[in-house]
Amino acid sequence: MCVMVLTSSKDRYGYELVDRISEKFMIAEGTIYPLLRRLTKEGYFTTYLVESQEGPPRKYYQLTEDGNKYLKELVEEWKMFSRAVDQIIEEGLQLEKE
Amino acid sequence: MKKNEFINQLRAQLKDLPAAEREEIISDYEEHFRHAKEKGRTDEEVIKRLGNPKTIAKEFTADYHLGEAKANHSLPSLTRAVFASLGLGLFNLILVLVPFVAVVGFIFSLYVLSGAFVLTPLVAVAAFAWESSVAKAIFNLFVTLILAGAGMMLYAGMNRASKAVIRWFTRYLQANLKIIKGEK
Structure with a gap:
């Protein structure tokens, strides 16, 4: 979900995505590329190469229309899930105080 | 480990994939190394991360086989996908392999049953040799021909049913892999 959110405002290249995700989560960076490839195969991303003057060529990931729809579903699900967890935490902590 | 070692190991482990896909993946990682170098990271650091x-x-590999299974709905490609998924987590042994073996076993046994039904008239024909009453032998032949018909229908039904089951199991496997990886 996070890689899709990151690409929803603008296209990003692989390294940029990996860097941003690994800033926030403790995961092996190498496993983000399989995810990107899968989402591309499923039609949620298209990719294009851009040669850049400073440094290596960049493979950009662009969210497709399907990808956008899927992202919205995921975000909705996530919001519902996190609201539920928040509620359980709050109720649990209140009981602890009493 | 150096960059080349990492790339070589990755390439060797991706042997199941078609060469074009494999090189695409390798080039993604090579790009990653080059960008990391720009940012001043050493190869060791990059590899560790x-x-x-x-x-x-x-x-x-698991994604590739799953994609193949989704594309051609055949038992061999589903089997490859199942075995590739086993490498991703130990509990897949229970969640994937056990139901897979059960489902395949069940389908196989119904195929065997339909085959046996189809062959029963041969037994009835052979029985003419030792059956004393001709009327009884003809009756047996009649019954076994009906059985053979039922066997053929079962076989045709199984062909369709097993395709549906393969499709269903492929979806199940996909959902299972998504859960295991937690879809970041």
């Missing part, structure tokens, strides 16, 4: 090339390759 990327993680084990074997684990990475397993993910690509």
Whole structure:
């Protein structure tokens, strides 16, 4: 979900995505590329190469229309899930105080 | 480990994939190394953060076989996808392999049953040799011909049913892999 959110405002290249995700989560960076490839195969991303003057060529990931729809579903699900967890935490902590 | 070692290991572990796909994946990682170098990271650091090339390759391989199974709905490609998924987590042994063996076993036994039904008239024909009453032998033949018809229908039904089951199991496997990886 996070890689899709990151690409929803603008296209990003692989390294940029990996860097941003690994800033926030403790995961092996190498496993983000399989995810990107899968989402591309499923039609949620298209990719294009851009040669850049400073440094290596960049493979950009662009969210497709399907990808956008899927992202919205995921975000909705996530919001519902996190609201539920928040509620359980709050109720649990209140009981602890009493 | 150096960059070349990492790339070589990854390439070796991706042997199941078609060469074009494999090189695409390798070039993604090479790009990653080049960008990291720009940012002043050493190869060792980059490799440590990327993680084990074997684990990475397993993910690509499982995804590839699953994609193949989705595309051609055949038992061999589903079997490959199932076995590739086993490498991703121990509990897949229970969640994937056990139901897979059960489902395949069940389908196989129905195929055997339909085959047996189809062959029963041969037994009835052979029985003419030792059956004293001709009327009884003809009756047996009649009954076994009906059985053979039922067997053929079962076989045709099984062909369709097993395709549906393969499709269903492929979806199940996909959902299972999504849960295991937690879809970041």
